[in-house]
Amino acid sequence: MSAHAEVLHDHHGPPEANQSSRVDARTLGMLLFIGSEIMLFGSFFAAYFFVRVVNPSAPAEWPPEPYHFPVFVAGVNTAILVTSSFTMHWALQSIKRGQRAGFLAGMVLTFVMGLAFLTTQVVEYLNVGFNTGDGAFASVFFGLTGLHGAHVAVGLSLLLMVIIRGSRGHFSPEHHHGVELPGIYWHFVDVMWIVVYATVYLL
Amino acid sequence: MTVSHSDTPHAEYPPHFEPPHGSTWKFFFGPGLVRGGWMAGVGFVLGTLLVLALRRWWGWEPYWLTEVILVVGGMVATPIGFLGGIGAFDYWLHYISGRPTRPEDHSGHGARTWRDYFRVNTDHKVIGVQYLVTTFVFFTIGGLMAMFFRAELAQPGLQFVDSQTFNGLVSMHATLMIFLFIIPAFAGLANFAVPLMLGAPDMAFPRLNALSFWLLPIAGVMFLASFIAPGGAFGAGWTGYAPLAEGQPLGQTFFNMGVQWAGASSILTALNFLVTIITMRAPGMTFWRMPLLVWANFTTSLLVVIATPFIAGSQFFVMFDRIMHTSFFTPEGGGYVLGYQHIFWFYSHPAVYIMMLPGFGIVSEVISSMSRKPIFGYRLMALSLMGILVLGFSVWAHHMFVAGMADWLRVPMMITTLLIAIPTGIKVFSWTATLWRGRIHLNTPMLFALGFLTMFVIGGLSGIYLGSVPIDIAASDTYFIVAHIHYVLFGGSVFTIFAGIYYWFPKMTGRMYNERLGKWHFWLTFVSFNATFFPMHYVGLRGMPRRVFDYDSAFGDLNFVISIASFVLGASFIVFVYNMITSWANGPIADANPWRAHTLEWQVSSPPPIFNFDEIPQVVGGPYEYGVPGARHAVMSPAKEAEEVHA
Numbered sequence: 121m122s123a124h125a126e127v128l129h130d131h132h133g134p135p136e137a138n139q140s141s142r143v144d145a146r147t148l149g150m151l152l153f154i155g156s157e158i159m160l161f162g163s164f165f166a167a168y169f170f171v172r173v174v175n176p177s178a179p180a181e182w183p184p185e186p187y188h189f190p191v192f193v194a195g196v197n198t199a200i201l202v203t204s205s206f207t208m209h210w211a212l213q214s215i216k217r218g219q220r221a222g223f224l225a226g227m228v229l230t231f232v233m234g235l236a237f238l239t240t241q242v243v244e245y246l247n248v249g250f251n252t253g254d255g256a257f258a259s260v261f262f263g264l265t266g267l268h269g270a271h272v273a274v275g276l277s278l279l280l281m282v283i284i285r286g287s288r289g290h291f292s293p294e295h296h297h298g299v300e301l302p303g304i305y306w307h308f309v310d311v312m313w314i315v316v317y318a319t320v321y322l323l
Numbered sequence: 324m325t326v327s328h329s330d331t332p333h334a335e336y337p338p339h340f341e342p343p344h345g346s347t348w349k350f351f352f353g354p355g356l357v358r359g360g361w362m363a364g365v366g367f368v369l370g371t372l373l374v375l376a377l378r379r380w381w382g383w384e385p386y387w388l389t390e391v392i393l394v395v396g397g398m399v400a401t402p403i404g405f406l407g408g409i410g411a412f413d414y415w416l417h418y419i420s421g422r423p424t425r426p427e428d429h430s431g432h433g434a435r436t437w438r439d440y441f442r443v444n445t446d447h448k449v450i451g452v453q454y455l456v457t458t459f460v461f462f463t464i465g466g467l468m469a470m471f472f473r474a475e476l477a478q479p480g481l482q483f484v485d486s487q488t489f490n491g492l493v494s495m496h497a498t499l500m501i502f503l504f505i506i507p508a509f510a511g512l513a514n515f516a517v518p519l520m521l522g523a524p525d526m527a528f529p530r531l532n533a534l535s536f537w538l539l540p541i542a543g544v545m546f547l548a549s550f551i552a553p554g555g556a557f558g559a560g561w562t563g564y565a566p567l568a569e570g571q572p573l574g575q576t577f578f579n580m581g582v583q584w585a586g587a588s589s590i591l592t593a594l595n596f597l598v599t600i601i602t603m604r605a606p607g608m609t610f611w612r613m614p615l616l617v618w619a620n621f622t623t624s625l626l627v628v629i630a631t632p633f634i635a636g637s638q639f640f641v642m643f644d645r646i647m648h649t650s651f652f653t654p655e656g657g658g659y660v661l662g663y664q665h666i667f668w669f670y671s672h673p674a675v676y677i678m679m680l681p682g683f684g685i686v687s688e689v690i691s692s693m694s695r696k697p698i699f700g701y702r703l704m705a706l707s708l709m710g711i712l713v714l715g716f717s718v719w720a721h722h723m724f725v726a727g728m729a730d731w732l733r734v735p736m737m738i739t740t741l742l743i744a745i746p747t748g749i750k751v752f753s754w755t756a757t758l759w760r761g762r763i764h765l766n767t768p769m770l771f772a773l774g775f776l777t778m779f780v781i782g783g784l785s786g787i788y789l790g791s792v793p794i795d796i797a798a799s800d801t802y803f804i805v806a807h808i809h810y811v812l813f814g815g816s817v818f819t820i821f822a823g824i825y826y827w828f829p830k831m832t833g834r835m836y837n838e839r840l841g842k843w844h845f846w847l848t849f850v851s852f853n854a855t856f857f858p859m860h861y862v863g864l865r866g867m868p869r870r871v872f873d874y875d876s877a878f879g880d881l882n883f884v885i886s887i888a889s890f891v892l893g894a895s896f897i898v899f900v901y902n903m904i905t906s907w908a909n910g911p912i913a914d915a916n917p918w919r920a921h922t923l924e925w926q927v928s929s930p931p932p933i934f935n936f937d938e939i940p941q942v943v944g945g946p947y948e949y950g951v952p953g954a955r956h957a958v959m960s961p962a963k964e965a966e967e968v969h970a
Contacts, residue, residue, distance in 0.1 A: 134524035134934035163636025170662035253648035256657035
């Protein structure tokens with residue numbers, strides 16, 4: 121992430137570290153971070169199933185009357201987010217082939233779709249008809265979707281970073297780690313949403 | 324052997340960027356603690372304004388809600404402002420702005436003066452020392468609190484404090500010792516030693532490493548700041564059980580958020596260790612040639628990365644319940660109370676191995692080199708660490724035998740708990756077998772290692788008692804538990820931290836500690852430790868409950884003895900601090916390899932050169948081949964100190 125690809129070796133510099141694994145350090149770091157993030161989501165899923173399944177006083181109907189989850193709107197939102205994963209992939213493939221226009225178009229499209237997802241979620245929160253204080257079902261609903269929304273926000277700032285640097289002429293077929301790593305994160309956010317959507321809205 | 328002066332390597336350092344007080348502008352706007360101070364204030368104002376604006380926008384009355392302002396403005400925006408101020412984000416902000424990447428000039432690497440220890444520094448050796456000094460500051464504060472409530476407990480009844488303050492002191496003591504001392508002190512020792520042991524010039528992500536360190540004092544200050552909150556410090560114990568924690572005064576929020584910063588610090592460090600160990604080993608350093616300290620930190624880091632998010636989650640839920648009126652754990656809203664304990668212990672049981680495995684690594688280094696024998700059963704030592712890692716995730720509910728959880732969960736959790744005695748036993752027997760017929764050098768690190776071995780066996784045995792359901796039901800929440808965890812965490816972890824500090828002190832400072840004072844420190848600590856905590860087994864089994872400010876007068880005499888012993892234990896720490904400070908300032912110059920150890924950190928000068936190695940060494944054998952004719956761990960190319968050591 122942070123290390124620059126070509127470290128200058130002047131007289132005072134450190135010796136070149138031995139690369140003892142085929143895995144790139146930055147990619148491995150991102151994957152481990154995502155592993156940790158999956159566990160964070162795991163704790164939220166644990167809370168979700170404690171409240172809904174293990175809890176002896178769990179309501180028979182989910183969500184309890186008179187509340188409803190906006191399954192259709194969230195479904196459209198899911199489609200938007202899944203599509204943005206493909207445009208992200210397209211952007212990465214473009215910069216690998218040196219096609220700057222496709223790369224930037226892909227990045228901007230991904231960002232716009234991510235932003236649309238997040239906006240829809242905020243609007244959904246405002247119109248969902250219940251608030252955080254309306255019982256445990258609302259706690260776990262806002263907990264899981266809110267945690268995911270925070271991750272979308274982080275992903276969006278990473279994408280914005282790629283767009284800023286990309287529009288200033290950075291990245292090339294040789295140097296595209298700065299695109300690849302936010303891309304991995306974005307795919308993670310995307311796949312995690314599918315799990316969250318299936319659990320919270322469909323199950 | 325070469326005698327290297329602690330100041331000599333500094334002379335070879337590349338030119339430094341100017342000190343921040345070169346000009347007034349730089350003093351206020353250059354990265355450093357001054358900018359950190361005012362940017363923390365700016366962060367607080369911005370965070371507060373954000374909350375007020377959002378609440379106004381949605382029309383939530385009242386706009387000013389102290390606990391929300393405190394969380395967003397005080398505990399999120401202020402630390403971020405501080406981090407930005409000291410310059411932890413400078414490189415990344417430059418990168419994000421899209422300007423051309425600056426070539427690394429290593430100006431933020433290494434310490435030339437003491438001031439360099441107070442800024443964002445990317446050198447793992449500096450960060451290691453930063454960690455250790457910071458953690459010992461919090462160790463001192465936590466220890467003083469312990470003596471304060473031991474004074475209260477010297478007699479039955481209330482003497483000095485009220486009950487809520489007592490609860491606050493006990494909770495703070497445990498919280499500081501766990502999150503601000505044991506876990507990060509191990510991270511500090513490993514930060515210093517692991518890259519050197521691997522033959523790497525630094526950690527994989529040096530800037531991330533610097534950031535992880537600076538998250539730590541933030542957490543510590545946040546915990547301590549809860550004392551000035553209305554209602555006093557958090558008093559629901561370091562476990563912060565819900566729903567008890569949800570009815571607590573404001574101070575509890577400091578715990579909820581402080582844990583997040585400490586947890587982020589450990590996760591980022593652990594991630595850094597894992598990447599370093601996997602991708603930056605010297606040529607020839609296979610996994611089966613790694614020193615056991617590296618193995619220990621590899622497994623510990625896996626535990627941290629996997630488990631720590633669960634305590635983050637548990638504290639988020641409690642905070643949401645407190646300030647957002649959710650009902651994760653409140654039964655009135657349909658929440659599931661026991662969920663907190665399950666989620667909390669799913670982290671906090673692995674956390675006891677996070678607090679123990681690095682100590683196993685330190686002790687393996689010390690016992691092997693001080694007995695002048697190869698470590699017994701090297702591969703099994705490494706595999707048993709992995710065994711503890713896997714089993715550690717399957718035992719959390721043994722903390723909940725009396726909590727009213729599902730009955731069927733008890734026996735499986737009891738069996739897995741008792742199974743952990745197998746890999747732990749392998750380690751204890753291997754250390755003992757390493758000692759067998761060794762040429763034992765009874766110096767201070769070795770004394771602490773042996774002290775660990777004996778005390779940890781006692782703590783492990785009482786752990787086996789507590790792991791079995793019937794005994795646990797009787798002994799739960801008594802002083803027997805307090806005795807057990809102090810035998811494991813003090814007699815275990817803290818003794819290994821002392822062993823590690825004394826062992827690497829000459830390498831860190833280039834000077835030798837005072838051996839006589841070191842031995843005084845050990846014997847004073849060892850005797851007063853046992854005098855303090857061994858009687859707790861007895862009063863616990865007699866039925867004295869833990870975490871209560873008052874007790875039956877029948878326990879009065881023993882508690883008086885315990886309190887006196889605990890003051891001696893506190894006094895023994897003064898010997899250590901005096902030894903460290905005077906030896907660091909003007910102790911005798913240390914050899915590059917005073918212990919004649921084989922691992923790589925001892926093959927470079929003391930303190931090590933700024934980039935550790937002139938050339939990355941070639942590893943050719945195991946790290947503990949003491950007394951094996953012709954055996955070598957590594958070939959150091961041009962480093963002259965190493966040639967002379969081996970000659």
